Amino acid sequence: MGDRILKRTLLVVFLLALAGQPVVAAADLRILACEPEWSALAEEIGGKQVKVSSATNALQDPHYIEARPSLISRVRKADLLICSGAQLETGWLPMLMRKANNPDILPGTNGFLEASSYVRRLDVPDSVDRSQGDLHPQGNPHVQMNPHNIALIAAELGRRMALLDPANADFYQEQTRDFLSRWGDAIEAWEKRARSLSGSRVVCHHKSWIYLEDWLGLVEVATLEPVPGIPPSTKHLSALLAELGADGSGAEMIIRAPFQGDKASLWLESRTGIPAVMLPLTVGGSDAAKDLFSLFDDILDRLLQTLEIAQS
Numbered sequence: 001m002g003d004r005i006l007k008r009t010l011l012v013v014f015l016l017a018l019a020g021q022p023v024v025a026a027a028d029l030r031i032l033a034c035e036p037e038w039s040a041l042a043e044e045i046g047g048k049q050v051k052v053s054s055a056t057n058a059l060q061d062p063h064y065i066e067a068r069p070s071l072i073s074r075v076r077k078a079d080l081l082i083c084s085g086a087q088l089e090t091g092w093l094p095m096l097m098r099k100a101n102n103p104d105i106l107p108g109t110n111g112f113l114e115a116s117s118y119v120r121r122l123d124v125p126d127s128v129d130r131s132q133g134d135l136h137p138q139g140n141p142h143v144q145m146n147p148h149n150i151a152l153i154a155a156e157l158g159r160r161m162a163l164l165d166p167a168n169a170d171f172y173q174e175q176t177r178d179f180l181s182r183w184g185d186a187i188e189a190w191e192k193r194a195r196s197l198s199g200s201r202v203v204c205h206h207k208s209w210i211y212l213e214d215w216l217g218l219v220e221v222a223t224l225e226p227v228p229g230i231p232p233s234t235k236h237l238s239a240l241l242a243e244l245g246a247d248g249s250g251a252e253m254i255i256r257a258p259f260q261g262d263k264a265s266l267w268l269e270s271r272t273g274i275p276a277v278m279l280p281l282t283v284g285g286s287d288a289a290k291d292l293f294s295l296f297d298d299i300l301d302r303l304l305q306t307l308e309i310a311q312s
């Protein structure tokens with residue numbers, strides 16, 4: 001008899017314990033980001049309520065990745081897909097989306113967030129201008145390099161999370177407010193630190209940095225690629241050498257991303273005396289760039305160190 005009561009009591013305790021489990025566990029939002037900067041942002045805002053992964057890593061060129069089968073299942077299971085857009089992922093994402101057949105993350109739904117649609121897009125070509133090649137047909141997609149853009153996208157991301165998971169809407173709103181406050185303080189500090197960079201002339205491997213240039217007042221005088229997506233050729237590099245001169249006065253630095261290969265920038269560095277620098281283009285692109293805050297800390301560290309070398 002006592003045994004039976006004990007068993008019942010244990011059962012009730014067990015059921016109560018089950019009921020006491022956070023109900024939100026089942027409502028976790030599954031977020032797939034196309035690039036690591038957006039998975040980092042989703043973690044900042046979604047915190048414990050979201051499961052986040054990124055389709056690409058910082059050592060891959062997001063223009064070109066292989067659409068692995070494992071990615072199809074991640075697209076299929078996602079509640080929210082956040083990507084830079086502006087056709088950055090046009091070589092691989094449409095195919096993944098077709099195969100995943102997930103109606104919740106189709107363009108036009110709350111489950112699809114095209115980050116570059118929420119900022120002032122730069123280098124948008126008019127219909128006849130082919131100077132940007134075929135790689136940036138809707139303007140420059142590398143919008144994460146201006147932290148003011150990240151703030152705009154954070155606000156939209158928080159709004160989407162609240163729409164998709166209304167039970168936790170208050171949480172997402174609070175998290176968004178908290179992130180934007182910390183981010184605003186960080187921007188203020190970065191802008192103070194970066195003042196001496198304004199007006200520096202830069203040569204870039206690919207047009208990955210125009211939002212950074214726009215933010216910091218850097219002046220892009222040339223790119224190692226003749227047009228976006230066309231690798232640096234001997235002919236183009238020789239023309240650049242003639243243009244920049246051999247005395248190091250043609251620009252302050254030559255910038256590349258980790259996946260862009262250092263051959264062309266080091267060639268130009270050795271002949272012009274202009275220092276070359278690798279900058280992380282996203283979270284994980286350098287040892288120091290562990291989250292969005294340290295990403296911009298590290299970019300500024302590297303830019304300021306390189307400027308010092310250029311001026312010495």
Ligand SMILES: [Zn+2]
Nearest residue numbers: 063135207228
């Ligand atoms: Zn590009």
